[in-house]
Amino acid sequence: MNYVKSLLAAGAMSLVSLPAFAAQEVTWWDFLSGGDGVRMKALIERFNDEHPDITISGTTLEWGVPFYTKVRTSVAVGQGPDVMTYHLSRMPLGLEEEVLDTISEDDLAAAELSKEDFFPASIAAASDEKGALHAVPFDIHSIVLYVNKSYLEGSRFLDGDGNLTGIDNLEDFEEALALAKENGSSAPVSYATGDDGGTYRVFFTLLKQLGGELIVDGEVLPGDNMEKAAKAIEVMTRWHENGWQPEQAEYAASVALFTSGKSAFHMNGVWEVPTMVDMETKDTLGFDWGAVQIPNLMGTTATWADSHAFAIPAGTNMSPEKRKAVMTVIGWMEKNSLAWANAGHIPAYKPVANSDAFKEMEPNATYSSLAETAAYDPRSAIAGVASPVYDAAINIISPAMHGYMDPQQAAEQIKSELQSKLQ
Known part of the structure; x- marks a missing residue:
């Protein structure tokens, strides 16, 4: 018995002396x-x-x-x-x-x-x-439409609660842009027109809303997608010609146009929401703002997104x-x-996205519907962040919408340029 106790005691001592689990x-x-x-x-x-x-x-x-x-x-x-x-x-x-x-x-x-x-x-x-x-x-981040409500006061574009309403197609949006310009906005819709990311995300959103595809089975702009791409560039060009968007605006400048109160609308990623919230908290924004999903301008609800x-x-x-x-x-x-x-x-995790806590988070909850219609980049090795697709935006689309190239020619050049990358 004493021998057994001795063994147990020795074993206990050995266990105590073992190192903790790493x-x-x-x-x-x-x-x-x-x-x-x-x-x-x-x-x-x-x-x-x-x-x-x-x-x-x-x-x-x-x-x-x-x-x-x-x-x-x-x-x-x-x-x-x-x-x-x-x-x-x-x-x-x-x-x-x-x-x-x-x-x-x-x-x-x-x-x-x-x-x-x-x-x-x-x-x-x-x-x-x-x-x-x-x-x-982990998340879904997209471009959204930021709104400076001061340019729309008294118009049909704000409801009784001061929320954006009445933009159901391109004609409605352009009517709102014209109204904002009439009310003193020097850049009714700002986005990074001189930056690859800002230009691409707006173009891709319009293309997807037209039901278009940029790359399908290794082919760039096949079939009628060429015409849809030209149409998207034509819209962006008209915004430039009408003085509704800034000329060759770099990213920071496009944000500053909105935060300084010069733009009625701003198309940019959800990642700028903290900027707006912080300025509002510090009382340095100077106007009532909101952020909503990019409206259905071209016939299909879709918005460029990444995760x-x-x-x-x-x-x-x-x-x-x-x-x-x-x-x-x-x-x-x-x-x-x-x-x-x-x-x-x-x-991206639905139990959190559907939680009461997230539903109380504004303006996130307002534009969270875009998670259901998020349009990701084409499944291609030449697409995505910092890719040849982004290069085409700054080298072809941006010059085209600033008048240096016809929209149809730009679409044809996008096809030629990107197709060569897939050979």
Whole structure:
């Protein structure tokens, strides 16, 4: 008996002397700066505080081409992160370069998620052509229509509660632009007319609202899509000719036109909502504003959109324990994405998007309907953020709408230029 007790005592001592279970360290890369970066760092800090068994070790890299180049080279040498942020518009290129791992049903289960938890458009954009998932959508961010209500006071375009109304087609919108100019707006609709992103997003929205497709099965503007592209450019050109939009406005200048009260409308991403909220809070905006989904101007409800998502680089060969830790991180981020929505985004995770807390978040809740009709970039390696498609916007579309090229010629040049990239 004493011998057994001695063994048990020795065993107990051995157990006590064992080291504590090592926490899983998850290496994280993102491209988030400004307000997005501040919010993500706060989320990471909260996660680490709540999970003593998992530590996120985060690094922020330069947005755009530098980030995706770093991902490609790191995967090639087997030194990528465990998890990274990714634009869903870059998904086709990422799949072509084979830098993205597959996220299985078991992975989603480990994160306590399922595909049904997300808006269908975002899941489709995060999947390959066979339906396999390669990223988990975190948000839906789109362009919206910001409104300076002071230029519309007393008109049919504001209802009894001061909300934008009566814009159901292009004619209505152009009537509102003409009214705003008559009421003293020097740039009735501002957007980044001298910037690739601003020009492309407005063009793509108009094209999709016309029922058009930019790239189909490796062909640029096939069939009547050429005429639809020319029509979209023609509309943007008319806005310029009528003095309704600024000439060659860089991004910051286009925002300043609205925040300084010179524009009645502003077409830009939801990511500028914090700018407006902050200025309103500080009482430096000077007018009553709102933000709504881009109205159906051309016949179909659609708006350019993209998503930040979480992806796992290919070839990481992580242990099952590390993989589970990574999916725990992703699942927690999705469930806590209300804090991310403060940046103007719409949560891609429907339980948060449908929550009472989000429905009280304005103006997000007002334009959140766009999640159902979000129009993602074509499934092509030459489309997406910082791609040849964006280059075409600044090199062809912007000059055309400023009068240096006929809209039809511009559409033909877009087809020729982009098709050569697909050969």
